């Protein structure tokens with residue numbers, strides 16, 4: 001339950017690695033299987049029956065449920081064609097989706113009427129503004145996505161309040177100091193969603209008959225699903241060993257103290273999974289002693305034990321092999337187009353081969369980031385020839401030439417070498433990924449990247465204030481970001497900026513000034529997309545480890561299960577949350593080219609200070625000679 005347009009890469013990485021070591025490994029994605037089971041004719045029929053028994057004649061169901069029940073026959077008739085269309089297997093259906101009352105419409109479609117009202121009276125003008133009069137496929141995709149969202153809303157509001165398309169029961173794992181709520185949910189009567197996930201688990205076990213199952217848990221929204229799968233396996237096939245790992249485990253479960261977790265799993269591994277998993281497999285086949293494992297926790301006689309043999313080392317990044325998608329149903333993923341933001345669209349639309357250019361982050365200094373953890377702190381790069389070999393292998397395997405480089409910050413030197421290698425081999429690829437807005441990204445380099453197939457980059461501008469950027473050791477200034485993002489835009493590469501507010505000591509006036517700088521960056525065409533994140537303090541970041549340097553006091557954290565985010569007191573006393581709606585509203589408008597001439601104070605419902613940033617700050621930065629902007633060699 002992470003993305004339904006493309007598989008999460010962890011299983012592809014581990015399967016590729018294990019197979020290259022001669023181990024018989026298969027992978028499966030129960031999340032896409034679950035979505036397809038729910039969004040099928042039989043799934044909707046089952047939903048209709050459950051809703052009918054829950055909401056009797058005299059009860060008042062929520063609008064999403066009411067609309068679904070009212071149009072159930074139309075939903076049953078259209079759900080499978082709509083899914084086939086979103087899978088890209090029936091593109092001609094776009095004509096019917098756009099030109100007839102083919103799909104039933106629920107509350108999610110109300111936003112379209114608002115767009116129509118904004119862009120002209122005639123029905124469809126709003127979508128024409130968004131997609132042009134010729135963008136038939138895009139329009140149909142957007143309409144079909146709203147249709148899917150309406151059904152998902154009805155599931156959440158009528159069947160299982162924990163359900164979302166890209167996360168399931170997330171709340172149970174978010175800042176979960178105790179395993180108790182998860183445990184209780186796992187033991188409660190199953191919902192329809194649970195029932196389907198249990199069925200999928202049984203089918204997978206019967207098909208593959210594994211001796212060991214690895215479950216990857218990247219985010220809080222995957223935790224409950226993973227334990228649900230583990231629960232079925234443990235109760236029906238207790239001889240199968242279960243290993244839990246992944247991003248959530250690596251960040252949140254480093255100090256796990258509740259032995260009940262091991263009622264469901266046998267091993268928990270931290271950080272990169274390749275070597276720990278290999279050690280477990282060797283131990284299970286008698287080639288390794290139980291004390292010779294790496295970063296692994298297990299339960300022995302009711303107690304938790306931590307095993308970390310200092311003579312065992314991680315597999316070097318260059319030897320981790322090429323990921324493989326073999327076994328995943330690549331043409332069954334759904335390309336949704338829910339938001340009109342072009343960068344969000346890259347995330348949720350289309351299938352991308354995922355690759356990592358380097359292990360960790362070459363900068364590893366930002367004070368809000370988990371730099372003390374291995375996935376950021378251990379940097380190892382790879383030569384361009386080897387990366388392009390892996391790309392060619394993936395293109396041959398999947399038939400698809402789109403790549404998402406999933407590095408936290410792709411190194412500019414590697415990107416430059418990669419672009420040259422792609423061009424040297426005459427490869428046609430399309431790629432995007434995360435970067436830091438380094439001054440190395442000169443107009444020459446951004447043009448080279450564009451020529452090699454780069455279509456978009458995202459990077460952190462964070463608090464958009466030089467004082468705070470320095471405090472957070474981001475290593476960039478606003479003016480530098482302006483020049484770099486401008487160079488990308490000029491090269492035809494879309495730019496998305498991660499923005500942050502609520503950093504320790506940040507004042508209200510500084511947030512307003514940041515918004516003004518962001519406004520100018522949009523106005524000057526440096527940014528096409530952005531998103532505001534509220535600062536969160538994690539225990540693995542420099543702020544969490546040395547709060548006194550940032551003028552804050554941490555609140556006590558008592559936990560026997562997950563630990564990551566930690567509350568703190570900031571003497572500045574600013575109510576940052578009250579600013580969020582205004583910041584969001586401003587960005588939404590800027591991304592659509594609207595409101596750029598307005599004073600930034602107009603986006604807030606209460607008086608805020610006037611921005612003190614000179615109106616021409618960004619324009620001036622862009623007119624400066626770029627001699628010092630770093631030359632690409």
Ligand code: SF4
Pocket residue numbers: 361362363364365366369370371376408409436460
């Ligand atoms: S925020 Fe990004 S650039 Fe900064 S240390 Fe973390 S991964 Fe590196």
